[in-house]
Amino acid sequence: MPKLGADMTVGTVVAWTRQPGEFVRRGDIVAQVDTDKGVIDIEVFATGVLEQILVLPGQTVPVGTPLATIRETGAPEERVPGAWAGPPPAEAGVAPQAPQAPPPPLPPPASAFGAGAVARAGHQPAASMAQPEPPGGMPVSAQGPPAAPARLRISPSARELARALGVDPAAVQGTGRGGAITREDIQRAAAQRAGALGRPRAEEAAAAGQPSAGAPATQQPAPGPSQAGPAQVAPPQLPPPQVAPPQAGPPQAGAPPTAAESPLAAAPMARGVQLPAEERAARMRQSIAAAMSRSKREIPHYYLGTTIDLHRAVTWLAAENERRTVTQRLLYGALLIKATALALRDFPELNGFYMDGRYKPNEAIHVGVAVSLRLGGLIAPALHHTDRLDLSTLMERLRGLVQRVRGGSLRGSELADPTITVTSLGEQGVELVLPVIYPPQVAIVGFGKVVERAWAVEGQVVVRPTITATLAADHRVSDGHRGALFLAAIDRLLQQPESL
Amino acid sequence: MPTTMTYREAVRAALAEALRSDERVLLMGEDVGRYGGAFACSRGLLEEFGPERVRDTPLSEATFVGAGIGAALGGMRPIVEIMTCNFALLALDQIVNHAAIMRHMSGGQFSVPLVIRMASGGGRRVAAQHSNSFEGWFARLPGVTVLAPATVQDARTMLRGALREPDPVLIFEHILLYPVQGEVDEQADTDIRRAAVRRPGRDVSLITYGGSLPKTLAAAEQLAAEGIEAEVIDLRCLRPLDTELFLDSVRRTHRAVVVDEAWYTGSLAAEISALIMERAFYDLDAPVARVCSAEVPLPYAGHLEDAALPQAAAIERTVKEMMAGHG
Amino acid sequence: MKHDDLRQTVLRVLGEIAPEADLERLQPNVAFRQQLDLDSMDFLNFVIALHEATQVEIPERDYWRLASLDGCVEYLAQRLSARQQ
Structure with missing residues (x-):
């Protein structure tokens, strides 16, 4: 996840415009990322084969998190285990060539001052989010041990709220630390469900191969090359109610999809996941407010x-x-x-x-x-x-x-x-x-x-x-x-x- | 009618008021008389109240705390000043094994209405032996009340409440607060056992006390500029804790950060975190976080001391990481 | 091109430049700039798109005639008929 501005700490992948197995050149646009400043096209910085996509549309990750792996021409094929199959283990975000993460520090002897200080480093999580280190050097404690796949990472309060609102937490993407599902995620999911029931989206219906009867007749395709649509200028777009679970994603990377199956396979990825326009406007307002307040305060x-x-x-x-x-x-x-x-x-x-x-x-x-x-x-x-x-x-x-x-x-x-x-x-x-x-x-x-x-x-x-x-x-x-x-x-x- | 004064002047005014209004009150400690107190909190009191009631003592904490206990048992209302909490360790046996449990050991026959004031905390470049925050240790003791006035108002009026207690009260005054200015309503009579919301907010509860309050409020200001509204809670009384007040806050904000200048291990922050976990677990939207001092003897060098102590920037960062992914 | 077609063309181009605008409520004889939040860059893009749609060369000194919907239609119609003669 590239840092697209001094104040950016996290970004949300909206869509992948290129598929695993495709050859990409340095400078090609491979994905779209949603930030406070709007939807940004992400250019790739290396030439090679897009091997695996590690962050799915709809997922929000900290700056510095690898989004995908690219096998440079001539490099041997390597795979990140389980990249598509489920939540990656702690090191799975690391590009294949990256060095192994250091082992967790040993428990300190109880009486030694110095060792105590080292062990306490975990209490100052400091810059691990704001200033991404090279992935290989990411402290293990920042990510936590690999979670057992069945256990949902959700805050107690969010779990209660999901129960109260009748939201299935398993279908919600977490945006909290370490991908945890928070109250806000549940509220958003509930709001989206309510919105989606009222106003089905033409694109979505089309993608599913159904007639877009529910869509207003006047709806025009959004101008511009962006499939995801212009964030600030388009009429409010409702995001699809949920992202396809990873298991239902495109065929395994490595085997490039055939021409016949490619469009269908790509559909869930290209469809894009976006915040409602009002929320986006509010976020941009907040981002401007933060920058301008800082300016007037400090400069x-x-x-x-x-x-x-x-x-x-x-x-x-x-x-x-x-x-x-x-x-x-x-x-x-x-x-x-x-x-x-x-x-x-x-x-x-x-x-x-x-x-x-x-x-x-x-x-x-x-x-x-x-x-x-x-x-x-x-x-x-x-x-x-x-x-x-x-x-x-x-x-x-x-x-x-x-x-x-x-x-x-x-x-x-x-x-x-x-x-x-x-x-x-x-x-x-x-x-x-x-x-x-x-x-x-x-x-x-x-x-x-x-x-x-x-x-x-x-x-x-x-x-x-x-x-x-x-x-x-x-x-x-x-x-x-x-x-x-x-x-x-x-x-x-x-x-x-x-x-x- | 509110007046403006420093924290130091507020402490002095509180002492003078106590000496003036109750003849059983006496002040004793190292240098409290002729010198006017190591932090100038008792300047002028010897002149006004005389050497019987404002007593310079030998440099032996065990002796003069013990004498204070004796005076309290004998019907006086002594206020003992221990220069800093670091030296209170020399009187630990008197405080822990005598003052705190006299009522219990005597089957309720004796009480020790003793007030002990001491300076606490770091940040003055006086190295490890003079910079500790031990209030959390004393707050573990059944039998005492522990106060941490963090505002000028509390420095002025909490002593009044402390002198009404039938059992020992320990007051911790953070050394960095003495020069702080603030408004005081002389007549306000504040309940010493109640915590206070110093800044309302909806997104996260910042729970703190004493010298960390100004830093926490500064962090909250910064966060507000970025759209995060933090509620700042001043515990005021560290034993007994006003548990309901901060639990109520956490139940509203769903997030808590405890700021405590003591070390992490076994700290008051750890206790508060455990209380939240026990009694507000299902209201939490994120793990409770703590900002405490690094687990080192406090360094002498200024930049190292600053790095070891909780600072506004660290509080701000901790909150932002907790809020990552939100709005 | 007929006037109606030209009108549709201008509205389509305008819709691409300012997709959020409610073009049904556009007053044809009032300047765009009083109704839509267009700056000179938007206007330039508008002129370029008109040029691409109609192949009419539009010199800068004629820009003022493109200020409103009616103005655009009239101007383009005039230029197109001049070209045909």
Whole structure:
């Protein structure tokens, strides 16, 4: 489970888009994962045969948990025992090549201070969730001994609640520590059952080969490539009442499914398991609240603003767009982002991360672009190596990014921590943005709307399109003087649009 | 009319009030008179009440605790200050084998209305011999009442209740609390046996006392910023425990973390955890967790001492791990 | 293409750009931006999709004519008939 943002600790597999036995290339999208930021496409980092899937759709696992194994070309075939057949033993999450986990520590002699401290390490479970270690080094105590398959891992209170609500706990996926079923899981299952009875889902009915009579006639297939559907923009989708139990999954890996049986076999996996839209919105709200509260609590912001004459940029852009076809046209936003990225090259104190009490500048410049979702919420994915993209490429990426954010098919690598953020709230009418830094970043640049103003040029008052650029930066890392120079650099770059 | 004062001033005001309102009350201990107390809790009292009632004693805890027991048996209401709980070990026989069980051994004929105050806890860089939290040991003793005032208000008013008890009362004042400021209602008469909800919450019950209360409240604040509402319970009285109050809380939140500066093994935290398991098992949605001190002699070096003691960050982390997978 | 077909095309494209919008309640003579939460990127994607659906070249200086549903239909119809002549 990749870490798709500084604050992510767990993720839920929504669907596998590739099946065991298939050949995958580095960069291929193999799965979709649900996070606070929406459904993210997961790219694979190695080339080889997707051997086994270890985490089924609907399961929530901590960051760092292996999701699947890939046999690299030429490597001997190895299997993780029982990966499909039931809950994997503690080490089953480990890729085949990983070293054996260390044996459990011996009981300490009662009187020795030092040994006592070691034994007590279990009392500070510390970072095992937040900072995943290499799987082989995972302390045994964190996972617990392999559970006997028959025994359900459920909290006493959840068991009582399941009985009261008439929910079968065996059909519920646990999201608590170690996959334990919690009260919340039972409540969710009860709510889903209630919802599912009222509104059967067209897709599901179709997948089961039944006519979708129960579905509203107006229901449209969701746009975009994502089978799971756009999380933030789609009408509320009800998840299927339960995930197919592991035993009923696709045929054993290793033997690639034949063309004839493949679609059917894939059905339970590709169908996807998603939270209701309201809950998803609430989670995103919570995630934004946490980040912004942390920002306002920890970061001493300073704010600077300057008004920039956009006459040259706008004139150049109009001429440029005149000779471009509609699909290649540029928005002035692309110029602003590019100018910001280029200016950043000389201001390493604005491009990086403040973590664990100190600042680490980042060599590469990955500008995060704040994209709002129409039904509320916000995601700021990165344009990688922004300063090195020519305007056409930058524009193309930007367009794709916005489309994917709003269509719910963002890629994991795009969320991986931008080094600074640019936000523009101007289009619908505000002139000035005083943005809040997204930790652990240390700066954010805001742009207002383009306003025509009376502007003095060489002693004459003329009308010019202008924009107000603001900078909020972390005073622990940089000072106002440098911030001012940075905004001035953006201004200078925008006066030479042809060189952007 | 609430007034603002430090915990230290609250203790001093409580002592002065006790000496003023009951002539049977006397204060004794090392340096409580001329020096004004190792933590300046009795400064000025010698001048006001004289050497008969504010008595400097020899450096022998067994002697002056024993003298306190004798005075209590003789009809006085002595308040004995043991500088820190670390030195209380020298008076253990007097406390455990005499004060605590005199009523029992005499078939109810004698009672020992003795109050013993002592500082407790770590965090002041004074090394292992001066940094222990032994209140949990004393809270095991049938026959005594053990109090841990964690707020300035409690420092001001709990002594009043302690002096009304017919049997020994031990008061543990965490050394880091003395400079803490807070509001005090001088007239409030709080029931010393009742625990208090210091912060209401719905997601998890954080059960603590004494010097760990401010850390726990700080952790709860941090958690609130991330949408986790923790209920913070101040035990106030460590023996007898106000069991129903924290059980009620756990029955509402379904999760409990016990924060106790003593070591894990055989701690008050262990006792509370066992009580929850015995009496609220079917209400639990996660195993009870504890945040206690590392099982080491407390280090002298500041960074090591901080690492060994429960801190707000560890409390926050423990709660988050317990809540993993929720909202 | 007839006006009705054009209208359907514009609505379909709009539905892809803003899937959450209730297009049945869209007022045809009022600007999209006053009714739907569209930014310049959405609008660009809208123009591109119109171009792909109708093969009409839409220069930037004509964007203002695409502000409302009626405007779009009228503009596209005009451009298409000009092309046929």
